[in-house]
Amino acid sequence: MDVNSIRDAFDRVVKKQKLSYSKTQEAIDQFSQEISDSIEKIRSAHNSDSHSDYKTLLADLKTKIKEMAPLTLLEGSQKELNVALSKYPKLLEKSFNPDISKAYRNVDLDTATINYVIASHFYRQGLFDVGDCFVTEAMEPESIASIRSPYVEMYQILEAMKSRNLEPALKWATSNCSKLKANGSDLEVKLHRMQFVEILQRGNRDEALKYARSHLAPFASDHLVEIQKLMGCLLWAGRLEQSPYPDLLSAANWDKLAEELTRQSCSILGQSFESPLGVTIAAGIQALPPLLKFMNVMWGKKQEWQSMKQLPVPVELDDAFQFHSIFVCPVSKEQATDDNPPMLMPCGHVLCKQSIVKMSKNLSKSFKCPYCPTDIDSNLCKPLCF
Amino acid sequence: MDIDPLPNGTPAAAVAAAAAAAATNAPSSKLSQLTESLKLEHQFMRVPFEHYKKSIRANHRVVEKEVSAVVSAISDTADTTDVSGEDDAVDRLNSLVSRLQGLKRKLEEGSRTEHLQAQRSRARLDHLESADPENLSEWSNTRLKRILVDYMLRMSYYDTAAKLAESTNIQDLVDIDVFLEAKKVIDALQNKEVGPALAWCTENKSRLKKSKSILEFQLRLQEFVELVRADNSMRAIAYARKYLAPWGSTHMKELQHVMATLAFRSTTECATYKVLFELKQWDFLVDQFRQEFCRLYGMTFEPLLNIYLQAGLSALKTPFCTEDGCTKEDPLSQESFRKLAMPLPFSKQHHSKLVCYITKELMDTENPPLVLPNGYVYSTKALEEMAKKNNGKITCPRTNYGCDYSELVKAYIS
Ligand SMILES: [Zn+2]
Numbered sequence: 117m118d119v120n121s122i123r124d125a126f127d128r129v130v131k132k133q134k135l136s137y138s139k140t141q142e143a144i145d146q147f148s149q150e151i152s153d154s155i156e157k158i159r160s161a162h163n164s165d166s167h168s169d170y171k172t173l174l175a176d177l178k179t180k181i182k183e184m185a186p187l188t189l190l191e192g193s194q195k196e197l198n199v200a201l202s203k204y205p206k207l208l209e210k211s212f213n214p215d216i217s218k219a220y221r222n223v224d225l226d227t228a229t230i231n232y233v234i235a236s237h238f239y240r241q242g243l244f245d246v247g248d249c250f251v252t253e254a255m256e257p258e259s260i261a262s263i264r265s266p267y268v269e270m271y272q273i274l275e276a277m278k279s280r281n282l283e284p285a286l287k288w289a290t291s292n293c294s295k296l297k298a299n300g301s302d303l304e305v306k307l308h309r310m311q312f313v314e315i316l317q318r319g320n321r322d323e324a325l326k327y328a329r330s331h332l333a334p335f336a337s338d339h340l341v342e343i344q345k346l347m348g349c350l351l352w353a354g355r356l357e358q359s360p361y362p363d364l365l366s367a368a369n370w371d372k373l374a375e376e377l378t379r380q381s382c383s384i385l386g387q388s389f390e391s392p393l394g395v396t397i398a399a400g401i402q403a404l405p406p407l408l409k410f411m412n413v414m415w416g417k418k419q420e421w422q423s424m425k426q427l428p429v430p431v432e433l434d435d436a437f438q439f440h441s442i443f444v445c446p447v448s449k450e451q452a453t454d455d456n457p458p459m460l461m462p463c464g465h466v467l468c469k470q471s472i473v474k475m476s477k478n479l480s481k482s483f484k485c486p487y488c489p490t491d492i493d494s495n496l497c498k499p500l501c502f
Numbered sequence: 503m504d505i506d507p508l509p510n511g512t513p514a515a516a517v518a519a520a521a522a523a524a525a526t527n528a529p530s531s532k533l534s535q536l537t538e539s540l541k542l543e544h545q546f547m548r549v550p551f552e553h554y555k556k557s558i559r560a561n562h563r564v565v566e567k568e569v570s571a572v573v574s575a576i577s578d579t580a581d582t583t584d585v586s587g588e589d590d591a592v593d594r595l596n597s598l599v600s601r602l603q604g605l606k607r608k609l610e611e612g613s614r615t616e617h618l619q620a621q622r623s624r625a626r627l628d629h630l631e632s633a634d635p636e637n638l639s640e641w642s643n644t645r646l647k648r649i650l651v652d653y654m655l656r657m658s659y660y661d662t663a664a665k666l667a668e669s670t671n672i673q674d675l676v677d678i679d680v681f682l683e684a685k686k687v688i689d690a691l692q693n694k695e696v697g698p699a700l701a702w703c704t705e706n707k708s709r710l711k712k713s714k715s716i717l718e719f720q721l722r723l724q725e726f727v728e729l730v731r732a733d734n735s736m737r738a739i740a741y742a743r744k745y746l747a748p749w750g751s752t753h754m755k756e757l758q759h760v761m762a763t764l765a766f767r768s769t770t771e772c773a774t775y776k777v778l779f780e781l782k783q784w785d786f787l788v789d790q791f792r793q794e795f796c797r798l799y800g801m802t803f804e805p806l807l808n809i810y811l812q813a814g815l816s817a818l819k820t821p822f823c824t825e826d827g828c829t830k831e832d833p834l835s836q837e838s839f840r841k842l843a844m845p846l847p848f849s850k851q852h853h854s855k856l857v858c859y860i861t862k863e864l865m866d867t868e869n870p871p872l873v874l875p876n877g878y879v880y881s882t883k884a885l886e887e888m889a890k891k892n893n894g895k896i897t898c899p900r901t902n903y904g905c906d907y908s909e910l911v912k913a914y915i916s
Contacts (some may be wrong), residue, residue: 174580397810400810
């Protein structure tokens with residue numbers, strides 16, 4: 117797709133439209149002028165007692181207008197514009213996929229479920245106003261209330277962090293400390309460290325020391341080196357930028373901390389870090405082009421498409437969308453299943469069971485691995501679990 | 503174990519199959535992936551253009567109508583005998599001149615609207631051009647919001663549509679004003695009024711005719727049925743003569759069918775006719791209108807969200823999504839997404855992609871899979887880490903099977 121050629125085509129439309137506009141203006145002016153001229157003539161005839169009376173002049177005007185044919189003028193002004201107007205959508209149809217619903221399966225997607233998914237998306241993205249408006253307009257508020265409140269708390273914490281206030285975050289981390297520990301997260305100590313740096317940078321050495329004693333010391337066993345470094349910073353109270361650790365002041369630390377907090381609170385809420393709606397739509401945008409290509413070729417088999425158990429074409433998504441191990445047998449190209457599991461051969465290569473059964477003539481004799489010259493005894497192959 | 507697979511892991515035997523797949527499968531580099539995704543944006547470009555075109559045509563029709571009215575007024579003035587003198591003639595002509603002046607003002611106003619609409623088409627081109635393969639996350643966020651606004655508009659959630667567009671400043675990238683035109687008609691139909699729908703048909707007469715739309719006929723039939731329901735036979739017959747008869751040559755059967763209601767009345771128990779009096783006929787009309795409306799503007803009939811959702815759900819749907827260990831990051835770990843995916847096909851992949859159960863990272867040549875004696879496989883990274891922490895001891899997290907790091911073997915996945 118070439119955006120520039122589309123832009124050129126569109127500019128052409130606009131140019132023709134402007135041209136047509138001025139031609140139309142001209143035609144009206146000309147028309148109007150003829151009438152004004154006649155008015156003038158009638159007036160002067162009246163004043164000068166000339167022979168031509170107004171009736172003749174009106175008839176003259178009628179003839180003149182007939183000759184001028186303002187409607188034909190108008191039509192002419194549109195001609196070139198019409199050509200441009202019908203060309204442009206054709207270019208769009210050629211440059212884009214004119215119907216992305218070709219791979220749509222005609223099933224009822226339950227509206228209530230979609231609305232639930234959308235409302236959850238708004239709340240988890242912190243779009244509370246939009247979410248509330250949507251809930252009022254589209255659903256029963258009770259069905260979604262339990263999703264809203266935990267995110268309200270999360271965004272209050274994040275908002276406070278934006279204005280460099282760590283109190284709500286610390287309070288939350290303390291009350292969830294055992295869950296954080298179970299997740300293997302050291303968010304709590306990271307928050308305390310940040311608070312310590314903030315106090316120190318305000319130049320308040322005594323207060324910083326006090327804070328370290330009561331809030332950092334309990335983490336000493338796991339974070340000794342880190343805490344030693346922080347204590348060293350006490351020498352640079354109020355001028356940390358000159359200390360050996362100026363990166364402690366980097367604004368990026370706040371972003372990282374906010375992200376870690378979001379990740380941990382989503383996890384504790386039993387939710388994913390990324391919006392599942394966002395993930396699914398992004399996957400759909402990657403999956404649709406190959407599906408549409410297939411449907412364009414197989415348009416006659418639309419009926420079959422409605423009942424297929426598996427997509428007819430492979431759709432490779434980015435690694436970010438890979439949530440499960442998929443083993444595809446390199447020989448049969450089939451996906452492994454419980455009945456046809458991947459098997460590790462003694463040489464280290466892996467094939468699906470059915471391929472091994474075939475190559476070993478029903479497990480009756482040895483065969484050569486297709487990837488290395490090793491002779492394989494099918495009895496020595498073992499099923500794998502990824 | 504000493505020979506690695508070919509660099510791309512494709513044995514000669516499977517080349518043919520892979521080639522067939524490559525013909526349909528998009529190349530996966532970032533740039534071409536982006537180009538492919540931009541090609542999905544037909545509606546995004548088409549709708550504002552159709553809107554623009556519609557204004558141009560409407561403005562032109564106004565000019566034609568006014569000019570031809572003035573032309574015939576001149577004719578009349580010249581031909582009639584009741585112009586009472588020079589003054590009257592001048593008065594009449596003067597009023598025509600000011601009528602043309604008024605038309606010029608109208609034309610200028612119309613031109614301003616057209617200009618704004620052209621700007622919108624340009625804003626969309628700029629937006630497409632601004633998609634940068636190296637930094638797509640903001641662009642993709644906007645795309646998701648555009649898709650959501652489209653959903654709101656199609657489902658008649660207009661307040662949410664407006665709020666979402668406003669809060670993220672994407673008014674030029676969504677078609678709220680276009681849908682407000684539909685809203686008028688839909689609201690009226692829901693109130694059992696066909697007037698605005700008929701007016702819309704007249705406005706778009708030539709295009710509807712081109713696509714062989716029978717929406718107007720359907721609206722007329724409904725109006726006729728309403729007259730029968732009100733027991734107003736005389737008016738119903740007069741109405742049918744005027745508005746239904748012209749459709750007779752092409753739609754005689756439907757016409758006769760509905761005329762028969764005159765005999766059966768609205769209280770009929772006869773199923774064929776009873777259905778014509780049901781209130782859901784009005785919902786049917788709303789649907790019909792929506793379809794015609796989408797066709798006219800070059801939109802898909804389905805909301806964009808539903809189209810992308812289906813494709814995405816299918817691409818993500820694997821038999822493993824319903825297993826216990828399914829990660830929360832997989833949308834299909836959630837009940838609502840599973841429900842939506844139920845009637846859809848499973849994904850298909852042509853190459854193995856293995857995700858470490860422990861780290862959730864992809865296992866590849868950099869981080870190859872290691873096999874425990876019990877057949878369970880984890881990534882080298884995860885197992886090395888585990889061995890480091892536990893003096894070389896490995897415990898399978900799924901079976902509690904214990905072994906030594908030295909007992910692990912490498913698996914070669916092609
Ligand atoms: Zn081998």
